[in-house]
Amino acid sequence: MEKLEKEVQQQEDKFDDLIEKIARRVVEWRLSVPAIVMLESSKPLSFLASQLLVFFDPIVKSFLTVRDYDRFVEMLEDRSNIERLIQRIEELEDQWSYDNPLDENVKSES
Template sequence: MRDWDTDLEPGERDRIIERIADSVVRRGMQTPAILFLEMHKPLSYVASQGVVVLSPLVAPLVGLENLQIASKLMEDRENMELLIQRIEELAEERAAASGGS
C-alpha cells in the first residue's frame, strides 16, 4: 500500500496513462473520453481531493491503492494532458492500422 502524499514516479505514471489510454481506445470511447477530460481538466485537482474525501466509501469497491493512484494522477493537470495526448495518439495509430476509416 502506498501513502497518500507519495508522488507517482514518472515511469509508473506513464504505465498507468498507457493502460488507461489503451483501454479507452480498445473500447472505441476516445471521443467521449477526450471531451470529458478536456472539460474537466480545470477541476482535476478538486476531483483528486474528492477521491481522498470519498475513499472510506469507495475503497471497499475499487481498492485503496487504486484510489491513491487515481488521486495522484488527477492531482496534476499535466497528467490529464498526457492522458489526452496518449489517447489521441493511440486512436490515430488504430485508425491508420485499420485503413484510415
C-alpha cells in the same frame, strides 16, 4: 536546478504505465471522444476531481486495482498528467484508425 528537473521527470515517469493502461482501455472500448471531452473539461477542476474520486471509491475500483486507483487519484492532482493522458489517447486512436487492430500495434511498440 538539475535536481528540480530530475524530480519533475521522476514524477512524470511515475505515472507512465498508468497513463498507458488507461489510454489503451479507453481506445479499445471506443470511448476516445467522450473521454477526451471529459478530460478537457475537467482540467480546471482536476484537483477537486481527484478528491471527488475518493467518494466514488467503490465504483472506480471496479475498473482499476487498488494500487492503480490510488495512483490514479494522485495523478489527477496534476493537470499536466491529464494532458499527457489526452495525448496518449489521441496517439492510440490514430493507430487504431489507420492500422487496425490496436492490440498488434501497441504490442509491437512495447
